[in-house]
Amino acid sequence: MRKDIANLKYVFSPKSIAIVGASDNPAKLGNVILKNLIDGAYKGKIYPVNPKYDKLLGLECYSDIKKIKKKVDLAIFAIPAHIVPKVAEDCGKKGVRGLVVLSAGFGEVGNIKLEGQLKKVVLKYNMAMIGPNCLGVMNPAERVDSIFFPFYKFGRPHVGGISLATQSGAVGSCVADLAADYGVGFAKFASYGNGTTISDADLIEYFGADPKTEQILVYLEGTKNGKKLLEVLEQVNKKKPIIILKAGKSKSASEAAMSHTGNLAGNYLAYQAAFRQSKVIEVDSVVDLFYVANMFSQPLPKGGKVAVLTDGGGLGVLSADALEREGLDVVKFSKKTKQKLKKVLPEYVNVVNPLDIVADSGTETYRKSLKVLMDDPKIDSVIVIILFQAPAVDSRIIDVLVKQSDRRKKPIVVVAVGGEYTKENRKILDGYGIPTYGCPKSAVRTLKKFTDYSLFLKNKK
Amino acid sequence: MIVGKRHNMVKKSSLEEFRVLEKYGIQPLPYGIAKTPKEAVALAEKIGYPVALKLVSPQVTHKTDVGGVKIGIKDKKRLLHAHEDILEGAKKYEIEGVLVQKMARKGIELIIGGKKDPQFGHMIVLGIGGVYVEVFKDVTARICPITRTDVREMVGELRSHPLITGIRGMQPINLNGLYSLMVRTSKMMVEEDMKELDLNPVIFDSKGYDIVDVRFVK
Numbered sequence: 255m256r257k258d259i260a261n262l263k264y265v266f267s268p269k270s271i272a273i274v275g276a277s278d279n280p281a282k283l284g285n286v287i288l289k290n291l292i293d294g295a296y297k298g299k300i301y302p303v304n305p306k307y308d309k310l311l312g313l314e315c316y317s318d319i320k321k322i323k324k325k326v327d328l329a330i331f332a333i334p335a336h337i338v339p340k341v342a343e344d345c346g347k348k349g350v351r352g353l354v355v356l357s358a359g360f361g362e363v364g365n366i367k368l369e370g371q372l373k374k375v376v377l378k379y380n381m382a383m384i385g386p387n388c389l390g391v392m393n394p395a396e397r398v399d400s401i402f403f404p405f406y407k408f409g410r411p412h413v414g415g416i417s418l419a420t421q422s423g424a425v426g427s428c429v430a431d432l433a434a435d436y437g438v439g440f441a442k443f444a445s446y447g448n449g450t451t452i453s454d455a456d457l458i459e460y461f462g463a464d465p466k467t468e469q470i471l472v473y474l475e476g477t478k479n480g481k482k483l484l485e486v487l488e489q490v491n492k493k494k495p496i497i498i499l500k501a502g503k504s505k506s507a508s509e510a511a512m513s514h515t516g517n518l519a520g521n522y523l524a525y526q527a528a529f530r531q532s533k534v535i536e537v538d539s540v541v542d543l544f545y546v547a548n549m550f551s552q553p554l555p556k557g558g559k560v561a562v563l564t565d566g567g568g569l570g571v572l573s574a575d576a577l578e579r580e581g582l583d584v585v586k587f588s589k590k591t592k593q594k595l596k597k598v599l600p601e602y603v604n605v606v607n608p609l610d611i612v613a614d615s616g617t618e619t620y621r622k623s624l625k626v627l628m629d630d631p632k633i634d635s636v637i638v639i640i641l642f643q644a645p646a647v648d649s650r651i652i653d654v655l656v657k658q659s660d661r662r663k664k665p666i667v668v669v670a671v672g673g674e675y676t677k678e679n680r681k682i683l684d685g686y687g688i689p690t691y692g693c694p695k696s697a698v699r700t701l702k703k704f705t706d707y708s709l710f711l712k713n714k715k
Numbered sequence: 716m717i718v719g720k721r722h723n724m725v726k727k728s729s730l731e732e733f734r735v736l737e738k739y740g741i742q743p744l745p746y747g748i749a750k751t752p753k754e755a756v757a758l759a760e761k762i763g764y765p766v767a768l769k770l771v772s773p774q775v776t777h778k779t780d781v782g783g784v785k786i787g788i789k790d791k792k793r794l795l796h797a798h799e800d801i802l803e804g805a806k807k808y809e810i811e812g813v814l815v816q817k818m819a820r821k822g823i824e825l826i827i828g829g830k831k832d833p834q835f836g837h838m839i840v841l842g843i844g845g846v847y848v849e850v851f852k853d854v855t856a857r858i859c860p861i862t863r864t865d866v867r868e869m870v871g872e873l874r875s876h877p878l879i880t881g882i883r884g885m886q887p888i889n890l891n892g893l894y895s896l897m898v899r900t901s902k903m904m905v906e907e908d909m910k911e912l913d914l915n916p917v918i919f920d921s922k923g924y925d926i927v928d929v930r931f932v933k
Binding site: 477484528 | 830832834835836838840854855856857858865868872
C-alpha cells in the first residue's frame with residue numbers, strides 16, 4: 255500500500271485535528287465543522303486556526319498551523335483555494351499526516367496548475383489527502399466529522415459496518431442521511447471530490463483492509479485509472495461486498511468510431527465490463543446503494559429458492575411476478591412443509607407459495623408459519639409481506655421476526671407498503687437488522703443482487 | 716490503418732493484413748478475387764462449392780442493386796453463368812474483379828469486437844450481430860485478457876442468450892468454438908494493440924462458425 259494511503263488512518267482516526275479557517279460566523283464552513291466536532295463529542299484535541307481570533311467556541315485559536323506546539327494528525331482546510339498549497343506545505347513541515355481539503359476552485363474549474371502544485375506538496379510529505387472540492391470524512395465510532403452540514407439538517411449514521419467512497423458529496427450525504435434515518439450504521443465515509451492523490455481505487459483498497467468495514471459502497475462518475483480500479487475491485491470484492499453506482503452512462507461523443515463495436519461500446523460499456531468481471535454489485539440508483547447494503551445485515555442465502563409469506567394476496571402475486579422477472583425461484587413447498595403448514599393454518603388457507611395467510615390472520619399465525627418456512631432447508635430465503643394496516647397485525651410481529659432472524663438460518667426480507675404507521679414499524683425492523691422495503695419490486699431486485707453475490711462467493715471456494 | 720471494407724473485405728492491402736488474424740488462429744471464411752471467369756472457377760474449386768460471388772467495384776456501393784451478389788452456387792456451370800450475369804449487370808462501372816467466397820453456413824449471427832478504452836485498455840465485446848446489431852444493442856463486454864469462464868458468463872448476460880444456448884429443440888451453437896475464438900480475439904487485441912475490431916457477422920451453428928466479415932483499426 256502506498257505510504258500516503260496507509261496514512262489515511264490519521265484522516266479517519268486522528269488523535270488531534272486542526273481546523274484551518276475556523277470561524278465564529280455560523281454561515282461559514284469553518285464554524286459548522288468546529289461546532290460539529292465539539293457537539294459530536296470528538297475525544298481528541300481540537301485546534302482552531304485563524305489569525306483573526308484568540309479564542310473560538312471556548313478553545314484557544316492559533317494564528318498559524320506552525321504555532322501549534324503539540325502534534326497534529328489531521329488538518330481540515332476551509333480556506334480559499336489559492337492559499338491551500340502554501341498551508342499544505344506548512345502542514346507537511348509540521349508533520350501533519352492527513353489533510354481534508356474542502357476548498358473548491360481547483361481542476362474542476364480549470365485551475366489545473368494549482369491542483370498540480372497541491373499534489374506535489376502532498377506527495378512530497380506522504381500526507382494522506384482527501385479532496386480538494388469535497389465534503390470530507392466521517393468516522394462515527396471516533397466522532398471524526400468534517401461534513402459541513404449542521405446536525406439538525408443532516409442526520410449522522412451511528413456506528414456500523416458500511417463504508418462509503420463517493421466522488422459526489424451530494425450523493426454521499428444523501429446515502430448517509432438515509433442510513434441515519436433507517437438506523438443503519440457506518441464505519442467510514444469519504445467524499446473524495448477531485449481525488450487528486452487519493453481516489454476511488456485507493457479508498458476501496460483501504461476499506462478492504464479496514465477491520466471495521468463490512469460492506470463498501472461506491473459512487474463513481476469516472477475513474478482516472480481503470481486498470482487499478484479493476485484490480486482493486488477484483489481483490490477486495492472477494493473479501494467484502496462492493497456495491498457500486500456509476501453515473502454518466504451516456505455515450506461519449508468525442509470519439510468518432512470506425513466500427514460497429516466502436517459505436518456500441520460507449521464509455522460505460524467498459525465500466526460495466528469491469529463491474530461484471532469483478533462481480534461487484536452494480537446498482538442504478540442512490541436508494542439502491544442503501545437498499546443492497548442494508549440487506550447484508552442478514553445471512554447470505556445458499557441459493558435462489560424463495561418463499562413468500564403474506565397476509566395480502568395482491569402483494570404476494572406482485573412479489574411472485576418480480577421473482578420470476580429477476581430469475582429467482584418461487585419454490586414449490588415440499589410435502590412435509592405443506593403438512594406442517596396445514597397443521598398451523600386455518601382450513602381455508604391454500605397452502606402454496608406465495609403463502610397467503612389472509613388479512614384476518616394475526617401475529618400468532620405469522621409466528622407459526624414463518625417458523626415452518628425457516629426450518630425447511632429447501633428454502634433459501636423468505637420474503638415476509640406485512641400489511642401493518644390489518645387489525646389483527648400488531649407490533650408483536652416485530653418480536654416474531656427478530657426471533658427468527660436471530661437464528662441466522664437464512665435471510666428474511668420484509669415488504670411493508672404504507673404510510674406513517676407502517677414506516678414507523680419498518681424503521682424498528684431495520685434497526686434490528688431486518689431489511690424492509692416499501693414495495694415488492696425493490697425487495698426482490700435487492701434480494702437477487704444479494705443472492706448473486708452469495709453464489710459468487712460460493713463458486714470462488 | 717483500416718483493414719477490410721464492410722460487407723466485402725476486398726481492400727487491396729487486406730490479404731497482407733489478414734495474416735495478422737491467422738497468426739492467432741482466427742480464420743475468416745476463405746475467399747479470393749478473380750479477374751477472369753477461369754480464375755473464378757479455379758478459386759471455387761480450391762475453396763470448395765457452394766460459393767458466393769460478389770462484385771468488386773469502387774463505384775458500386777450497393778452491390779445487390781446491380782445484381783452484384785450471387786449466393787449458393789453449387790457447380791462450375793452455375794458459377795460461369797453467375798459470373799457472366801454479374802459482369803453484365805455492372806458493365807457501366809469500373810470492375811476490379813469478382814470475389815469468390817465460400818458460402819457461409821446458416822445459423823445465428825454474432826458480433827465479436829474489440830476496442831481500446833482510454834481508462835481500462837483493451838476490451839472485448841460479444842453481441843447479437845448482423846444487420847440489426849445497432850438496433851438491438853444486445854452486447855456485453857469484458858476487459859482483456861479474458862478466460863473461457865468469462866465468455867461463458869458473457870453469453871448468459873445477453874438478452875438473446877437462448878438463441879445461443881438453444882431454445883425448444885434447437886441445438887445450441889458450438890460453444891467451444893465461441894469460447895476459443897473469443898479468447899484468441901482477446902489475445903490478438905492486446906498483442907497487436909488494436910484500436911477497434913469487428914468480426915461481424917460470425918455465423919454459428921451447432922458444428923462450428925464462419926467469420927464472414929472482418930474489419931479492424933490499428
